[in-house]
Amino acid sequence: MNNLSPFAAHPREGGGPEVKKQDLDSRFRGNERSMDPAYESQAAFRALMDCTARPGELRKLRGVSAPAPFAPATAALIQSLADYETPLWLDAAFAAEKKVADWIRFHCGAPIVREPGEAAFALIADAAAMPPLAQFSQGTAEYPDRSTTLLVQIESFAGTPFTLRGPGIKASREFAASPLPADFAVRMKENRALFPRGVDLVLVAGNDIAALPRSVAVEAR
Amino acid sequence: MSAPVYNFAYLDEQTKRMIRRAILKAIAIPGYQVPFASREMPMPYGWGTGGVQVTASILGPDDTLKVIDQGSDDTTNAVSIRKFFVKTAGVETTTRTEDATVIQTRHRIPETALTENQVLVYQVPIPEPLRFLEPRETETRRMHALSEYGLMHVKLYEDIARHGHIATTYAYPVEVGGRYVMDPSPIPKFDNPKLSDSAALQLFGAGREKRIYAIPPYTKVKSLDFEDHPFEPYRHDAACELCGATHSYLDEVITDDKGGRMFVCSDTDFCEQRRAEGHAHVPDQNEAVHG
Ligand SMILES: [Zn+2]
Secondary structure, three states, X not given: OOOOOOOOOOOOOOOOOXXXXXXXXXXXXXXXXXXXHHHXXXXXXXXXXXXXXXXOOOEEOOOOOOOOOOOHXXXXXXXXXXXXXXXXXXXXXXXXXXXXXXXXXXXXXOOEEOOHHHOOEEEEOOHHHOOOHHHOOEOOOOOOOOEOEEEEEOOEEEEEEEXXXXXXXXXXXEEEEEOOOOOHHHHHHHHHHOOOOOOEEEEEEOOEEEEEOOOOEEEEO | OOXXXXXXXXXXXXXXXXXXXXXXXXXXXXXXXXXXXXXXOOOOOOOOHHHHHHHHHHOOOOOEEEEEEOOEOOXXXXXXXXXXXXXXXXXXXOOOHHHOOEEEEEOOOOOOOOOXXXXXXXXXXXXXXXXXXXXXXXXXXXXXXXXXXXXXXXXXXXXXXXXXXXXXXXXXXXXXXXXEEEOOOOOEHHHHHHHOOOOOEEEEEEOOOXXXXXXXXXXXXXXXXXXXXOOOOOOOOOOOOOOOOOOOOEEEEEOOOOOOEEEEEOOHHHHHHHHHOOOOOOHHHHXXXXX
């Protein structure tokens, strides 16, 4: 217990569970609320958490404006999740824009790495030309969490149709996204065969996101 | 009077980012224990510091939080954690399961079926189901990596040889999504079937042991058993003496100093709602059950 403990005034047992909003630092109130970065980060994370728990389900984020080729949702997710502990890898389309690296340095301080296998997050603007998933970190048998999460920007959640199955999905889910590599379902199948190792994908179209974690079975329709 | 200044939901943004990344990996790898850098919290271990850190990292200003301790919203532990989040995150709280968006729990799963709009956060004391068989972390890591769960089955079978049945009644081990063997925290094995195919996301936080793990919605969770000794959830063969429920998990409470005791629902919200709906205990019927 330390000195700023909210437990200092210890509630008595059975002291009535109905507690209303109170004691709240005014920073979290009113108009400032929508601008508080803590809220923005939480909202972006929570949307991605829901998406990861329900592969293929779409969520709309309040996007963040960032230099091209950043999609607003990609920028929001990077701001929410990346920092000096999470090396980023940029595809050729991202790497070609000097403003991208400046924005990353200023907004999250994440190091940019040349080897995709060293990245915690990979930013991919040219989805159709994305590198093989095996080039990224797959984690180890003992620590499968030490893997890369790919943020893959697409044009829309329409086009090539897939059927998804696996944890988070009741029976099956229809899913569509484009553009993607022609052999995308095969790549995802190979990725899933490595389970529990493998990479996790987040697809981004503008402000919309969907997740395809390594646990999902992707079948071309 | 100067009020202390808190970060939203107490934890600093850097810590929340780290915990959030661990939560995402945990969901992507159902049942796998993701290590994280657990922080000191303004409450002792054993008060659910792991669950509190997970809740603090997912909670937003529009959430409605429910906290239960062994099924009750009213214990010191539950009330304190609820007050902590009212103070640091300004969230609404509730005791009604169906009104909550985030439910933090110690030792129970609510009787009321959870929905897709809810997240259940478990407080976990010992996350490693193999720990009592193998004290070395490097070894248990290796066993999980190779799905080497034979020892666990041997232990359960020794139970059968000794007691005629599997003696484990709490923290009964499960297999998640056909891969990882996982400790569901010290819930009664009566609750184990609710782990499987839940509409809600389930997150597990162990503060002292620094582990986060998860069961996504609609994921198969199987309690370990044997063909000749199938898993059986246990409940006292009685009705709740307040609401008459015959399908809820019951606690045996001592009512006086002369050895008086009664069975009541462990889930106080469930029991109160049933009574509000007019359900009551019918003693004769209960006698018949025992008869
Ligand atoms: Zn009852």
